[in-house]
């Protein structure tokens with residue numbers, strides 16, 4: 001009998017920055033792992049540039065070992081991604097790795113403009129239903145009645161509005177080739193989300209249009225739950241509000 | 255039956271317990287008296303007989319602390335990546 005390795009950290013996972021600065025049980029690590037896996041399986045590690053804004057999702061980008069990794073001002077991730085994609089004549093695969101605050105709060109204008117222009121980039125939004133880095137304040141994706149540090153009584157729609165559904169919102173944009181939402185709370189959802197990410201990167205390789213994947217991810221520190229309770233909360237509360245699946249999958253834009 | 259083994263790197267583990275939760279065969283436990291280098295509770299692999307190298311623990315570990323090994327007969331050692339697909 002001999003021992004062979006069947007699974008360790010993905011090839012494009014970067015070890016040198018460990019120990020990671022994410023909290024115990026924070027699933028941003030799994031989001032970065034999925035991106036690394038998808039990139040490895042498509043064989044584009046040396047050609048992929050990851051752009052990341054401010055927020056916990058910015059830490060994800062420190063975990064990837066690809067062609068380049070760039071931090072940019074808060075919310076301007078899609079703009080910087082556009083600039084890099086165009087300045088290099090569309091050659092690299094550009095991934096904007098964002099959190100929900102970066103993507104749909106301060107960066108909503110950038111995302112919508114990129115979608116209107118049909119920019120050939122891939123946007124990944126990790127949705128943890130609050131602003132994690134600054135201490136768990138209300139975000140556009142916070143669920144109704146969810147307690148955050150700025151809505152101690154729970155989110156009241158009369159005062160704070162309704163949750164944002166980003167992939168559904170992007171469907172009518174003609175420049176958008178792919179929009180999907182996945183989760184990583186079970187092994188089955190993990191595999192499904194990896195397929196979404198591969199499909200999204202493939203849209204960019206085929207030069208069709210903007211591809212977008214939202215990933216629901218646990219935030220134990222700011223939800224004030226244990227990591228395993230967070231997975232249950234995603235299953236029971238978040239998935240009914242944010243249904244998983246592919247919302248748009250266009251082979252060409254005309 | 256396929257037999258497997260995992261190693262948990264205590265430099266990277268943050269003791270979240272996802273591996274214990276997701277191992278359907280109960281191969282991992284957090285005994286409570288072992289700690290990682292950063293002071294979190296360290297999970298321990300206990301069951302060499304039951305682990306079938308499914309690698310679910312390594313998928314779900316957010317900190318990439320787990321490596322999964324499979325036992326094969328000597329000679330047939332082309333690694334089969336069960337994580338893809």
Ligand code: SF4
Pocket residue numbers: 262266267268269270271272273274297314315316317318319320
């Ligand atoms: S899932 Fe990873 S980080 Fe969490 S307890 Fe297991 S080995 Fe440690």
Ligand code: SF4
Pocket residue numbers: 258259260276277278279280281282304305306307308309310311312322
């Ligand atoms: S490889 Fe599968 S069976 Fe073995 S410890 Fe990990 S989850 Fe359990």
